[in-house]
Amino acid sequence: MKHTEALYLEVSCQNEEPCLPLHTSITLFLLSYCECKSFKVFLVFTKPESSQSLKSRLPEGLDVSHIQREDLPLLVRGCRLPAALDESGMLCKAGLAVVLRHIINNTLEADPSRKDVLALLGFKKTCLKACAEVSKWTRLCEIGIPSAVEEHLKDPTNQSEQLPLSILTLERRLPAPVKVHNDDKIRRQKLQEQRRNEKNESPAGNSNSESEPVQPPQVGDELELRAALAKLSVDSVPTATTRESCEIRKVKTPHLPLLQHVFAEGLYFTLTDVVLLPCIHQYLCSLQAHAVSLLHQIPHLLRWYSRVQEVPGVLRAAKACGIAFCTPQVPTSSAPGPSAESNPPSLLDQEEDQEKTKQPPFIGGPRPTMTKLKVKNYNLLLIPHQENGIEAIYAPHPCPGWTLPWDSLPEAINPTEAELDTSQTSSCVIIF
Known part of the structure; x- marks a missing residue:
């Protein structure tokens, strides 16, 4: 096979032995899951070392070579690995999420029938599309969790009985109800299964009215998992359409049972799960060996870890990359972890709070940067200002008599009307 692109992956050193950073392990895992062989892979070493110890962690069939950092192409040398360089040597894609999405797109170009690979990109192909900035x-997925796990692995025996904030953030996200595109049908199927189970358990039936809210199920989320795995099936055959009973169709949407998280993004296995799996795998194995009591604090993460192993192709890809899944054993004698109320706020909550306090809501009037300018009838009369030896001299407006017929324009564009929130002010520009 002719390789059109080169893929550069970092190799680090630990205890005088070469090892694979998490970003490299994640990339190799995706290559194995997608069975993508359209890249020539270069393992980038910082000093001459033998890679024999890494052989078991490299998927078979990959064209792998070694290269020293000082021998990297100039364009790649200035990027953070992993990085992909096209055959012209003029276009470099760098950063974990960008490279992973690029691998998926290359796989689909070579084999458009890979429905399971296409599903990794999520709804409207936007999974991890927005940059970390x-x-x-x-x-959180690209930087926060891998960094926290690698920091933990440097000294796994030094435990403060507290989870890293990024791990805690993921644990708190997993139990939250999710909403997917056009989920009304799945929620009605879930309601129908719930009522069928209730009738089987209680022959007398259930007297709940259709107008009453339905309580969440107490026995797992088998329907969500079946729907998720069906979406990933390469050779899936459309099942016969079965319409819900009249009783189920009459239930209003707000009263339908909510869907629960099956995977990290919600209902379906996506690229996010691929990124998290090598990280959480190493973290859980380390906790099992050095701090088993902390496993009580991450029940939803343990459940997610078990679910991803049921996805077709995951076990095969993991075996090819030398990942041997463990079965964490939560000790029954230990006390459960602290409740969510006693834990510190999650990383996402902290960042939201910081953004709210960083900039007060804009309620109209000139921006702080315009406080030194005199505004009159919406025509700026600019006054020279000198600071630190720099003097700015402004010319008067060429047409100071210009005005706008505000009464005949929509109120939405009038700067004196209403109030803008923080998300709007950063992109709101009014031209006079």
Whole structure:
């Protein structure tokens, strides 16, 4: 096979032995899951070392070579690995999420029938599309959790009986109800299964009225898991459409049972789960060996870890990358972890609070940067100002008599009307 692109993956050193950083392990795991062989993979070493110890962690069939950091192409040398360089040597894609999405797109170009690979991109193909600088979720998955796990693995025996904030954030996200596109049908199927189970358990039936809210199920979320796995099936055959009973169709949408998280993004297995799996795997194995009492604090993460192993292709990809899934054993004698109320706020909550306190809501009037300018009839009469030896001289407005017919324009564009929230003010520009 002719390789059109080169993929550069970092190799680090621990105790004088080469090892794979999490970003490299994640990339190799995705290559194995997608069975993508369109890249020539270069393992980047910082000093001459033998890679024999890494052989068991490299998927078979990959074209793998070694390269020293000083021998990297100039364009790649200035990027944070992993990075993909096209055959022209003029286009470099760098950063974990960008490279992973690029691998998926290359796999689909080579084999458009890979429905399971396409599903990794999520709804409207937006999974981890926003960069870490603007998306808290991407930053948590791409940087926060891998960094926290690698920091833990440096000294796994030094435990303060407290979870890293990024791990705690993920644990708190998993039990939250989710909403997916056009989920009304799945929620009605879930309600129908609940009522069928209730009738089987109680022959007398259930007297709940259709107008009463339905309580969440107490026995797992088998329906959500079946729906998620069906979406990933490569050879899935459409099942016969069965319409819900009249009793179920009459239930209003707000009274339908909510869908529960099955995977990290919600109902379906996506690229986010691929990113998290090598990280959480190493973290859980370390806790099992050095701090088993902390497992009580992450029941939803343990459940997620078990679910992802049921996804077709995951066990195969893990075996090819030398990942041997463990079965964490939560000791029954230990006391359960602290409740969510006693834990510190999660990473996403903290960032939201910081953003709220960082900038007060804009309620109209000139921006702080305009406080030194005199505003009259919406025409700026600019006054020279000198500071630190720098003097700005402004010319008068060329047409100071211009005005706008505000009465005949929509109120939405009038700067004196209503009030803008923080998300609007950063992109709101009024041109006079």
